[in-house]
Amino acid sequence: MDIFEKIKEKRGPIGQHSKWAHGYFAFPKLEGEIGPHMMFRGKEHLVWSLNNYLGLANHPEVRKADAEGAAQYGLALPMGARMMSGNSNNHEALEKELADFVGFEDAFLLNYGYQGMVSIIDTLVDRHDVIVYDAESHACIIDGVRLHQGKRYVYTHNDMESLEKQLQRAEKLVEGTPGAILVITEGVFGMSGVQGDLKGIVELKKKYNFRLLVDDAHGFGTMGKTGAGTHEEQHCIDGIDVYFGTFAKSMAGIGGFVASNEQVVEFLRYNMRSQTFAKSIPMPMIVGLRKRLELLKTNPQLKAKLWEIVNALQGGLKELGFDIGKTNSPVTPVFMHGSLTEATNLIVDLRENYSIFCSIVTYPVIPKGLLMLRLIPTAAHSLEDVQRTLGAFSEVKVKLQDGVYKEAEEFAAPR
Secondary structure: OOHHHHHHHOOOOOHHHHHHHEOOOEOOOEEOOOOOEEEEOOEEEEEOOOOOOOOHHHOHHHHHHHHHHHHHHOOOOOOOOOOOOOOOHHHHHHHHHHHHHHOOOEEEEEOOHHHHHHHHHHHHOOOOOEEEEEOOOOHHHHHHHHHOOOEEEEEOOOOHHHHHHHHHHHHHHHOOOOOOEEEEEEOEOOOOOOEOOHHHHHHHHHOOOOEEEEEOOOOOOOOOOOOOOHHHHOOOHHHOOEEEEEOOOOOOOOOEEEEEOHHHHHHHHHHOHHHHOOOOOOHHHHHHHHHHHHHHHHOHHHHHHHHHHHHHHHHHHHHOOOEOOOOOOOOEEEEEEOOHHHHHHHHHHHHHHOOEEOEEEOOOOOOOOEEEEEEOOOOOOOHHHHHHHHHHHHHHHHHHHOOHHHOOHHHOOOO
């Protein structure tokens, strides 16, 4: 069969809805200055869908550093991959600053967070090794695990008894072989907002021999006393072997980094194919990232403001009787009961009649019959934004319960 013929028939779980979803539910265009109030389809909306946790995207010092970096270096420098011709003092300085901040000996920059996490996994393990990973791991972890040529076991989300059973299976499998065990989890799970039980996993090191890789994309900059991450929040820095952070969230940039001891980072630096054969992060982004990290470290009020908004939003939702799951991070899910039709109509109502833009998650990401609105509070939001959202959510909750959203025609998304 022709590959293109297959594509016609198999559109994919999201792609099958592309004709009616494109431009509104999928690939929407938010325009204007990045912040809590942006333009969507020509109308200003209150936005809860951007991972700009600390509000750095439009911080004047960040904008200044970005502009000066571009003016001084242009977008091409350095030209080539880091290993060949794309290294610089700024790249190395940022790595040192990141390592010091998150509490590790060394760090290595990654061009993209998603690609970087896939490549970390691929580089760390060989066919003799066993991967044990959390069932609710992010897609980048799943894709990294798929590349693994050896065995992999999945444990029930955040369930230490389940993890221990899988560790027992893994130990039997590697016994008498050159194989080792790598456990992978997230610091903060991006959908539910629940912290990974890092402390519980580290405690299992007393009984089992494994290394722990933590994807802390949502925890870096938001969790812990200084914002160093979820490992700082849970007071288990010494138990984390490999730490991943992204620049796409708290740092309002692009790319990421991996941190560990000097030996491991050196190994990754010389063996990660996604970095060896890819162009280095452009200098203006590196200069801007150094400024972002400086602000993150020297302006604790940014994280304090974030958590003021988080607590107001999550506390208000709970008081109104909303189910926000077990989140203990800024990620704020709101669970409701409804069909896909009701979910899409509710979102249209929020956007068209309340001018509130947030993401929605439905089956198969969550069980059938449930829908989840996912809100990302930031330091740029105001308490007025929170109150407006609480009022709107109260009204749409009543409409959902009264069956208003069951009729698709009334709330058809504008084309």
